Amino acid sequence: MRKIYLKKHTSSKELLDEVLRLNGIANYKLRYNEYGKPYLESGELFFNLSHSGEYVACAISDKEIGIDIQKVCMKKHAMKRICTPEELAWIKTAEDFTRVWAIKESYAKAKGKGIALGFHNINALALKEAEVWLQDDYVVACYNEE
Numbered sequence: 001m002r003k004i005y006l007k008k009h010t011s012s013k014e015l016l017d018e019v020l021r022l023n024g025i026a027n028y029k030l031r032y033n034e035y036g037k038p039y040l041e042s043g044e045l046f047f048n049l050s051h052s053g054e055y056v057a058c059a060i061s062d063k064e065i066g067i068d069i070q071k072v073c074m075k076k077h078a079m080k081r082i083c084t085p086e087e088l089a090w091i092k093t094a095e096d097f098t099r100v101w102a103i104k105e106s107y108a109k110a111k112g113k114g115i116a117l118g119f120h121n122i123n124a125l126a127l128k129e130a131e132v133w134l135q136d137d138y139v140v141a142c143y144n145e146e
Contacts, residue, residue, distance in 0.1 A: 020045075048067045053138065055069050068101075068109065070101055095134070099124070107143045
């Protein structure tokens with residue numbers, strides 16, 4: 001089970017409250033893992049949040065999940081630091097770069113370690129479980145192992 005919610009002009013907390021209510025959870029308490037990833041104390045549902053520009057994204061699942069939303073951009077200064085050689089050869093446009101970045105971010109967030117995983121160690125092109133799409137000028141990537 002995986003559900004994804006996108007909303008403009010709201011806060012992460014407001015969207016999380018709304019999503020949890022829609023899924024039958026009115027009262028909840030958050031805890032944080034050693035890397036700062038929030039989780040529900042009850043453990044009844046996994047969630048992840050991301051925000052960029054005017055959008056907030058929330059993904060929920062019965063398994064660990066990560067979501068990332070990024071405004072399409074090309075960060076040439078970061079490419080060699082975070083991309084594998086295969087990714088560098090594949091990237092031709094700002095949208096390609098943003099897809100790679102968002103997939104890496106969603107994967108790292110699903111694993112619960114965020115950037116501590118080291119993005120240069122993650123090959124986004126090999127992560128076939130990642131769902132990626134374009135929303136206006138934003139790339140959204142969601143990762144969890146089904």
